[in-house]
Amino acid sequence: MEAEKWGRRIRAYRKLKGYTQEGFSRELGVSVSILGEIERGNRLPAQDLLERISQSLKVSIEDLKPKE
Secondary structure (H helix, E strand, O other), rough: OHHHHHHHHHHHHHHHOOOHHHHHHHHHOOHHHHHHHHHOOOOOOOOOHHHHHHHHHOOOOHHHHHHH
8 A cells, every 4th residue: 555655656756757657767777667566556666766766856755755
């Protein structure tokens, strides 16, 4: 459940910033399938990947964190 919330927020910010999954995964240095798993909520991003996501999207990790 928690992973789904993270994934939805990451996907929403990615789309808001105009990234495709392919382009964003390339920038992060991960495969499209890993990014897809994160966005679908099948996998939680590791802390270092979460930091790269927030830097690339120019938002804080707190912004990406699911709201209760």
